[in-house]
Amino acid sequence: MGVGSELSPTGPTAAPLRTPDVKTGQQHPPVAARAIAGLLATGVALAVGHAIAGALDSRSSPFLAVADTVVDRAPAVVREATIDALGTADKPALLLGLSVILVAVGALSGLVERPHRPTGSAIILVLGVVGALAAATRPTGGPAWAVPTLLGSAAGVLALRLLIGALYAESPRSRAQGDADGDADGDAGPVTAEHPDRRRFLALAGSSLAVIAAAGATGAALGRRAADVLADRTGLRLPAVLSRNAAPPVPADVVPDAPGVTGFLTRNEDFYRIDTALRVPTITSADWRLRIHGMVEREVEIDWGDLVRREAQERIVTLTCVSNEVGGDLVGTASWTGFPIADLLAEAGPLPGADMLLSTSVDGWTAGTPLDALLDGRDALLAVGMNGDPLPLDHGYPVRQVVPGLYGYVSATKWVVDWEVTRFDRASAYWTDRGWGEKGPIRTASRIDRPAPLAELAPGPVVVAGTAWAQRRGIDRVEVRVDDEPWQDARLSAEYSVDTWRMWSWTWDAEPGLHTLHVRATDSTGEVQTETRRTPVPDGATGWHNRTFRVVA
Numbered sequence: 001m002g003v004g005s006e007l008s009p010t011g012p013t014a015a016p017l018r019t020p021d022v023k024t025g026q027q028h029p030p031v032a033a034r035a036i037a038g039l040l041a042t043g044v045a046l047a048v049g050h051a052i053a054g055a056l057d058s059r060s061s062p063f064l065a066v067a068d069t070v071v072d073r074a075p076a077v078v079r080e081a082t083i084d085a086l087g088t089a090d091k092p093a094l095l096l097g098l099s100v101i102l103v104a105v106g107a108l109s110g111l112v113e114r115p116h117r118p119t120g121s122a123i124i125l126v127l128g129v130v131g132a133l134a135a136a137t138r139p140t141g142g143p144a145w146a147v148p149t150l151l152g153s154a155a156g157v158l159a160l161r162l163l164i165g166a167l168y169a170e171s172p173r174s175r176a177q178g179d180a181d182g183d184a185d186g187d188a189g190p191v192t193a194e195h196p197d198r199r200r201f202l203a204l205a206g207s208s209l210a211v212i213a214a215a216g217a218t219g220a221a222l223g224r225r226a227a228d229v230l231a232d233r234t235g236l237r238l239p240a241v242l243s244r245n246a247a248p249p250v251p252a253d254v255v256p257d258a259p260g261v262t263g264f265l266t267r268n269e270d271f272y273r274i275d276t277a278l279r280v281p282t283i284t285s286a287d288w289r290l291r292i293h294g295m296v297e298r299e300v301e302i303d304w305g306d307l308v309r310r311e312a313q314e315r316i317v318t319l320t321c322v323s324n325e326v327g328g329d330l331v332g333t334a335s336w337t338g339f340p341i342a343d344l345l346a347e348a349g350p351l352p353g354a355d356m357l358l359s360t361s362v363d364g365w366t367a368g369t370p371l372d373a374l375l376d377g378r379d380a381l382l383a384v385g386m387n388g389d390p391l392p393l394d395h396g397y398p399v400r401q402v403v404p405g406l407y408g409y410v411s412a413t414k415w416v417v418d419w420e421v422t423r424f425d426r427a428s429a430y431w432t433d434r435g436w437g438e439k440g441p442i443r444t445a446s447r448i449d450r451p452a453p454l455a456e457l458a459p460g461p462v463v464v465a466g467t468a469w470a471q472r473r474g475i476d477r478v479e480v481r482v483d484d485e486p487w488q489d490a491r492l493s494a495e496y497s498v499d500t501w502r503m504w505s506w507t508w509d510a511e512p513g514l515h516t517l518h519v520r521a522t523d524s525t526g527e528v529q530t531e532t533r534r535t536p537v538p539d540g541a542t543g544w545h546n547r548t549f550r551v552v553a
């Protein structure tokens, strides 16, 4: 090949398009070009993943998820050593380290990719799967968190295939000269910016950069939105609660005096989360409005300032999800700060004949709540605080509903922005449209919490403990049964209120062998939990919870 023909007017591009491979004699595009292709493809993968993560939940971004996982999974020794060595710079250092690795692996993916042997693509996909697993297994994550990384790596593979394809492509001119596939002696032709394949490569590289810039900017904008709401929450001042509106204090004897039992109040970070939102709705307190309309005497619109001018109340209420299986953990108790829903409704004046409040969240989810449940004097709140903090984003920031006695799907609308007073024969809501019961009162339930499942126990006295709930009615009795022996009364801890769960315990004189314990509760109406096992659809699971233990002498 003539050296002269390789000199392009643009100078720096004047590298040979193909260099013969020493071992195979096959010709390859220059190392730098292939490395750049790999870097661009990796960049596309990350930027697209980041943008999609921004649209779903910015914490699912591939890079951050991997970094967080490294932080959590690193053996304590390693973690402490790095923190010692780097002081508080350990997180930036980790991110820098990950970046260096990504640059190296990105370049490598370009170097090893061949039109007919997509090794580099495989590397990007493996990276993608690692990132997706890291994101999906984050404590607050779920399967949906794998989506950004997987789609991102698919985009990266596409970019790599196109870029490497262009680098290796035969130009029409060289093909015309008989420069066939894999012909080691072939002349690649002049490597100037005017070369069709070089032009194609440059165009593709430019497009990749544009994709990286656009996706990066989108991801950043969406991430900023989430950051704004987090900052809004950090700066938010919850309304003060006058002592007459405070929740009655929690006596010490609401929980059994035994180690490892379930706490009476559930910490916010441990509180179950159920909603249909792929991306947590982001609404600041300044943007929040509640419109009350429909069958009312006058329409009312309330903003954050209007809301918190009212007298706030604090109430402890146990929330439960209708999807909770027997023995499940979709139940939790928190102290809620908020404003009586009945008072707010009264300002709009519901018209006679109305029997439903259709509430809508900022992302369009709806719940239909029986109006009488909101007006009968129970502690139905439009809540802004959870255990003394502003609502966490996942739990409805800045405003949600809490209605004792009703499952969440008919009552506990998070990120609520709209109230329509209406009728059950005119309106329906998200889950009732999908076959779930219309009214959703909470069924009596009881659960064994300790010892842990499949625990191996020593013979002798063992404390068995758990919880039971029947919001609005209250728990009057809990019984325990070992194998086929008669039912025995468990010891009930103090009842805080009929709207909260009630803890129980029972000391079992465990004898060697494999034993199954059952539990059943009786509510204050005298109704004993039925043994009949039913799945949660359509109005809540029924049946007795049991646990099997091996007692080893």
Ligand SMILES: Nc1nc2c(c(=O)[nH]1)N[C@H]1C(S)=C(S)[C@@H](COP(=O)(O)O)O[C@H]1N2
Binding pocket: 271, 272, 273, 274, 275, 276, 277, 319, 320, 321, 322, 361, 362, 365, 394, 395, 396, 407, 408, 409, 412, 413, 414, 415
């Ligand atoms: N906007 C919105 N609110 C919602 C839901 C939802 O999907 N979207 N799910 C409801 C259901 S089914 C339950 S059980 C409770 C759960 O509240 P938590 O996530 O704070 O525990 O929220 C309710 N509020």
Ligand SMILES: [Mo]
Binding pocket: 274, 320, 321, 322, 323, 407, 408, 409
């Ligand atoms: Mo639920």
